[in-house]
Amino acid sequence: MNKYPIAKPYITKGEKQAVLDVLNSGNLSLGPLHKEFERKFAEKIGTRYACSVSSGTAGLHLAMIAAGIQSGDEVITSPFSFIASANCILYVGAKPVFVDIDPITYNMDPGKIEQAINKKTKAILVVHIFGQSADMSPIKKIAKKYNLKIIEDVCESICAKYRGKTVGTFGESAVFAFYPNKQMTTAEGGMLVTDKKSIYKVVNSLRNQGRSDNMQWLDHQRLGYNYRMNEVSAALGLAQLSKLDYMIAERKKIALLYNKYLEEYDSLVQVPQIHELNDHTWFVYVAKIKNIKSESQRNKIILAMEKKNIATKPYLPAIHLFSFYKNKFGYKTGDFPITEEISRSSIALPFYVGLKEKDIKYIVEKLVNTIKSYV
Ligand SMILES: Cc1ncc(COP(=O)(O)O)c(C=O)c1O
Structure with missing residues (x-):
């Protein structure tokens, strides 16, 4: 667990x-x-x-x-x-x-x-x-x-x-x-x-x-x-x-806390960006790890975080590169380069109502140390 x-x-x-x-x-x-x-x-x-x-x-x-x-x-x-x-x-x-x-x-x-x-x-x-x-x-x-x-x-x-x-x-x-x-x-x-x-x-x-x-x-x-x-x-x-507004407000606070603790490591991690026309309601908190060379490098970070009892996930795999899409439609690596770049370098962090500031600080500290040892 x-x-x-x-x-x-x-x-x-x-x-x-x-x-x-x-x-x-x-x-x-x-x-x-x-x-x-x-x-x-x-x-x-x-x-x-x-x-x-x-x-x-x-x-x-x-x-x-x-x-x-x-x-x-x-x-x-x-x-x-x-x-x-x-x-x-x-x-x-x-x-x-x-x-x-x-x-x-x-x-x-x-x-x-x-x-x-x-x-x-x-x-x-x-x-x-x-x-x-x-x-x-x-x-x-x-x-x-x-x-x-x-x-x-x-x-x-x-x-x-x-x-x-x-x-x-x-x-x-x-x-x-x-x-x-x-x-x-x-x-x-x-x-x-x-x-x-x-x-x-x-x-x-x-x-x-x-x-x-x-x-x-x-x-x-x-x-x-x-x-x-x-x-x-x-x-x-x-x-x-009946409590959706409260839950969304809490998610916004948690996202801001992640931003606050991650922003000092902006040479390593890009925090999520919000377009000025948008009000974001935060399904997941997905950061982009900078200077990632391959998906397997990012996946090693995910595995290392797992060993520290922190679940993180690749978010999201590119749909066109799933084997049945490749086989059925002939899609291949390189078809949608921005999707592929985000897909191989992004990482979703623990994100739910109830996460406290001290938890976020701890998760960020572990993430940063892990990135430093793999990138
Ligand atoms: C973008 C998107 N579309 C569709 C779905 C499918 O929803 P469900 O899992 O309820 O079938 C999800 C759920 O994760 C989703 O994130």
């Missing part, structure tokens, strides 16, 4: 009581709580509709179907993301077309999108990575010019803002995830939000085995899935949502 895990959910009495109450009610699925969670979540993000699902991945899959993406289509997205944001494009038989990222925010570089567009391009799947928005103004302009849909992957960036506007309100739909390492959790779970009634209706049906719009018993109108959120998760989600 690591003394300092990479992530940890912030669970208190409220969540425990809420989960017990559901168990005592006997109403474990398709009860009232997922509906209440959806209503409150939509209100929080500022969309007309929210549809709870069993995971962020499930939500992304349904967003693709609802957008009408199908075999033969192409969708532009980021290679610097968790694999699910590209896989959901494959689920519907379409091709993920990657564009390289901006070296400040690690989000898709809008200046590289137009050259990736062709007649098959149907949508841009914008991933807001690590808690920070992508540069939405130019992305929206390009989408409008070429008549492309925007779908947002907000799985890592709940409540982040771009020019004061909440992410998840820019596209025709947006998807959130609640795995336990996220800013808020439902154990497993996700949420799709949209302002479009037509999208809501189809997603609401698809997640529940394709049932008819009025949800008549065993009347299945389309090929659907079991992507429902259960009531235990919804109860957890409601309890977590």
Whole structure:
């Protein structure tokens, strides 16, 4: 067991009581709580509709179907993301077309999108990575010019803002995830939000085995899935949502403390950068180790930190270099150089509500010593 895990959910009495109450009610699925969670979540993000699902991945899959993406289509997205944001494009038989990222925010570089567009391009799947928005103004302009849909992957960036506007309100739909390492959790779970009634209706049906719009018993109108959120998760989600602002504020404080202790070692480590248009909500704290020559050099640092009881992780491996992407699409090293450079030199540090200043000081001290002996 690591003394300092990479992530940890912030669970208190409220969540425990809420989960017990559901168990005592006997109403474990398709009860009232997922509906209440959806209503409150939509209100929080500022969309007309929210549809709870069993995971962020499930939500992304349904967003693709609802957008009408199908075999033969192409969708532009980021290679610097968790694999699910590209896989959901494959689920519907379409091709993920990657564009390289901006070296400040690690989000898709809008200046590289137009050259990736062709007649098959149907949508841009914008991933807001690590808690920070992508540069939405130019992305929206390009989408409008070429008549492309925007779908947002907000799985890592709940409540982040771009020019004061909440992410998840820019596209025709947006998807959130609640795995336990996220800013808020439902154990497993996700949420799709949209302002479009037509999208809501189809997603609401698809997640529940394709049932008819009025949800008549065993009347299945389309090929659907079991992507429902259960009531235990919804109860957890409601309890977590009520303290989301607090948890995000705590994450911001912890990130600032890491910055404070790391900044004096700026010849060794680059702290995360925030674009001036963005309000960052901190999914992870990812530093970039300077002068890293290879991925294996960075991985040695991760192993050495593990021996010191501090979990750190490579964040993130480049999607285009996973073997099945290489084999299927012919991607190779060198295709997206900025993604690859960040990917081989970045390191996520322990990051969760409850980390104290003394812990952060200790982790930074160990990290700096370790880097000094390997770089
Ligand atoms: C960017 C991104 N997209 C999609 C997902 C998938 O979410 P889930 O794990 O809930 O399926 C995640 C979760 O880690 C993510 O970080």
